[in-house]
Amino acid sequence: MFEFVRSSKKIAQLILGLIALTFVFFGIDGYMRGGATGAVAKVDGVPITLEEFQNELRERQEILRVRMGRMFDAKMMNQPEIRRIILNEMIDQRLLFLEAQKNHVRASDDSIRRVIKGVSSFHEDGKFSDSRYDTFLQMQGKSKAEFEANLRRDLTLQQLSGTVGDSVIASKVLSERALAIHTETREVLEHTLSLDTFLPQVKLSAEATKQYYDAHPKEFEIPGQARVEYAVLSQDAVASRATVSEEEIKTWYESHKDNYKQSEERRASHILFRVEEESKKDKDKKRARAEALLEQVRKSPASFADLAKKYSDDPGSAQKGGDLGFFGREAMVKPFEDAAFALKEGEISGLVESDFGFHIIKLTGIRAERIKPLTEVRGEIETELKRNAAARSFAESAETFSNMVYEQSDSLKPVAEQFKLELKQTDWIGRKPGPAHGPLANEKLLKSLFSEDSVKSKRNTEAVEIAQNTLVSARILEHRPASLQPFEAVRSAIETQLKRKEALVLATRSGQEKQAELAKGSDLKLNWSAPKMVSYLDTRAVQAAAVPAIFKANAAKLPAYTGIELPDVGYVLYKIAKVFPAEDVTEQRRQAYLEQFNAAVGQEEMRAFMAALRARYKVEIDEAALLAKED
Known part of the structure; x- marks a missing residue:
């Protein structure tokens, strides 16, 4: 039971995993409401507000933080291309919802029930448990009607998109041809024109290095850094201060014995x-x-x-x-x-x-089968009862924490004493989030921490929610302003970078010229590698980027030639010497591939359908609002 409560967020993701992946990460509560002013986009006149977009960014950020762990870098969410992808996905959802309404597409009550009753975490003794479902809703802070309405919308969108994608079946001839290409093997030899070979030919002008330095100052800037003190208030911290009586533990155990049944x-x-x-x-x-x-x-x-x-x-x-x-x-x-x-x-x-x-x-x-004795599960019950008590009182504690760090902004000690929190200090950290930041790797928190007022006055930041039921306030202890590395310190690195970039251009030009000569039948004396066998199913013998080029090359007349530019390497020529059609493709493997191919064709059809919807409904995007960072 308690593991079920602790993993309620995972259950929410599991439910969404039962429907189309396209909609797993995106809340759709705002489909039909107007919301606040400051629209990032409008779909058929209905705005996607800045608040909705920022909420979406935060939800995505939290999902990525959980999935990537220490590898997560919060700054990726501020990259223009990432923000544009997320906004376009929100727009696609709105478009699908509009089209679903227009065509009276609606998920049935039976489909809602099937999805909910199919979640194993809602089961107890092999049957659906209303109490487990209710506990999940409480942990999510949603009513049954609200949760099921959102689920109905997700299923409706899946139903519409599935209808489009599943309606497409590629022709037998096209499918069989794709199978043949996918399973054939090509014997290739390669010859690399290394950019290092062309480095002696590169002549930089006397001014080139300094001009690049002057034109790209951000590349050579040492960001401002600070040593920071911070306090974290979490629901677990509140739970650690909670007390539970022996009588409460016994009462819970007696009324929930079925939860401790070991099959x-x-x-x-x-x-x-x-x-x-x-x-x-x-x-x-x-x-x-x-x-x-x-x-x-x-x-x-x-x-x-x-x-x-x-x-x-x-x-x-x-x-x-x-x-x-x-x-x-x-x-x-x-x-x-x-x-x-x-x-x-x-x-x-x-x-x-x-x-x-x-x-x-x-x-x-x-x-x-047995029921675990109280002595075996006492610690588990005590921990969970404390956690439940903390969940009920956390909102009040969070408000007190937020008020104290604001009202007593010259120190974090009062709030640490109030909640018995450990004040922690960082080493020198910068404005961009990274693994060394720990709980401070939050864009909003760092923006507040490195603001002009915070740096100058060394006051506490506001309390920022960095994760569900987790607040952080921080203050700067010491600060080092940003500075520019001296030109002489980076001159050599810039020269190397510019020379290698120009050498790559020369290598590519030479490689393409040789490729053209080979295609005409010229017998160039090149140092070809030993033959390598390449197929779409096994690409290990060559660079992954070369595989599409190798199979795109016309092999009607052999040998055939192709080539690709590889950054930091040079230009690689490929000689296709032989083509081997697939042999003895089993019926099971053949059917599996044809299903995958039809799915890919369906995805292409879905993309075309979404393009048609964008043409049918007016879509407006405010680029300035899209790229604006959260305050």
């Missing part, structure tokens, strides 16, 4: 004969070997562990005599589970076939 578990050992190839011959061969060993095991059950070590294709368990340890329902693939839970302790199964191959299973232990 039956079984322990088994197995011998696996793995089937990796799709041919019937290989499968029949493995089955025969497995049946022969099964007969041997039944004659001498005590030898099971030794036989597993010798014959099992499962390296993880073979070393342990085939032992898999204890496991519950849904931990193993279905055929294996069904067989294991049908055996009595000590029994050996017949041959069990799964996606992995053929198994011989021996049941070695059974743990009956």
Whole structure:
């Protein structure tokens, strides 16, 4: 139960994962409301407000922060191309919603119920639990009507977009031709014109380096830095100060005993004969070997562990005599589970076939279903009761925290003492968020921290919510202003950069000239590499960027030639010597590819459909508002 509450955000993402990926990250509460002034865009006259856009940016930022961990860099959300992508996706949603309304497309009540009832985290004892669903809604701060209305809108958009994409089926001829290209292999040789070879030919003017330095001062600027003190108020911090009585813990346990029910578990050992190839011959061969060993095991059950070590294709368990340890329902693939839970302790199964191959299973232990005692779960209950109490009181604590850092702005000590928080200090950090910033890697917080007033007065920043139920206030202890690196310190690096850039131009020009000569039949004495085999399914032999060029080249007459420019490398020529059509493509693999191809064609159709909607409904974008950073 408690893991369910803690992971409520993950459940929300899971629900959205059940519908189209296009709409996973985007709230649509504002589809039909006008909102505040200051529109970033208008779709058929209905604004996407600056507030809605900034909320969207923050939601995306939080998702990326969770997914990327220390690799996350908040500044990426301020890149113009990223902001434009997000805005265009919001516009696409509005367009789809308008079109859905126009065509009376609406997700049914049954589809809403199916999605909600299909979320396993809402289940208890194998059945949908209203109490778990209600707890999830409370943690999300939404009513049932509000949540289900939003879900209906998402499903409606999925229904409309799915109708467009699924209605497209590529012609058989086109599909088969695409399959042939995708599965064929080309033998190529490569010759690299390294830019290093052309460096001696590059002659920079005396003024070029200084001109570049003067024209690009930002590249050579040492940003302003500061040492910072900060305080973090989180719901967990509030929970740590909460108290829970022994009576409350006992009462909770007695009224929620079903939550601590531990289902039956079984322990088994197995011998696996793995089937990796799709041919019937290989499968029949493995089955025969497995049946022969099964007969041997039944004659001498005590030898099971030794036989597993010798014959099992499962390296993880073979070393342990085939032992898999204890496991519950849904931990193993279905055929294996069904067989294991049908055996009595000590029994050996017949041959069990799964996606992995053929198994011989021996049941070695059974743990009956039980309810965990209070002594075993007491700590878990206490922690969760404290967390629940903190969730109820956090809003009040957050308001007090915000007021104190503002009203007593010359120090963070009062608020730290009030909430028993640890004041932390950073090393020298800059204005751009990075891993060293820790909780301070928030664009809004850093903007406030490095504002002119904050730098000058060294006052507390406002309390900024950096994540759900987490507030931070910070103040500058010491500050170093931004400075420009002296020209002499960067002269050599600039010269190297400019020379390599010009050398790449020369290498590309020379490579393209050679490519043209080769295409005309000239016999150039080039130092070609050894032959390499390349296909769309296996691109390891060449640079990934070269694969499209290699397969785009007309191979009707061989040898054929193509080439690409590779930054920091030079120009690479490719000689296509032979083409090998795919052989023995299995029907299963063929059908899988054709499904993927039809899906890709459907995506292209969807893009065309969205372009048509943009032409049908008036779309206006305010570029200045789009690129404006959040205050």
